Amino acid sequence: DTEVTQTPKHLVMGMTNKKSLKCEQHMGHRAMYWYKQKAKKPPELMFVYSYEKLSINESVPSRFSPECPNSSLLNLHLHALQPEDSALYLCASSQRLAGNYNEQFFGPGTRLTVL
């Protein structure tokens, strides 16, 4: 299985809602990533987990809360989001968090709209 899956595919939420995005991989990868991507822009790194521990937080607002329950799962909890948070949220994984050697496998993304 060389796939990264993400659910849901689409999500519409109000600014007062609480929702979660889910990502799963069964490739035995020990590094997992969350990215935010606006239209026609490159992915922006948000968080990196290595061996289920948060390794990188790119100064993301606290209304985004990541969680890595086990080596296969990655969640992103959303609360009190703003309309400018509307974007495609991509999950990715790699064998290890390996500095200059990270070959990442991407999921299809969750298209988030905040009203």
Next chain:
Amino acid sequence: AQTVTQSQPEMSVQEAETVTLSCTYDTSESDYYLFWYKQPPSRQMILVIRQEAYKQQNATENRFSVNFQKAAKSFSLKISDSQLGDAAMYFCAYGLVFGKGTKLTVNP
């Protein structure tokens, strides 16, 4: 800090022709990997090709090949015999750093 620069926001090519997408990067490391990723409209980002910096030979994957110039820190992607399905955003990447992308249009 590493940087990745793609200087062509948009490119177009005729079907069956060849196109080259440019990428330059900056690093003080001597050993690393470089990647080209493809993201078709509303579809998943996938790895197109990987170059290992210690290898002098340029990587190739079917119709995709790279021109890797380590001293010049240049890493261009050549797509031969372009097909309509090649239309996508192409991102050059070094580690977790992505270039701004090049939108490739393939004209029939």
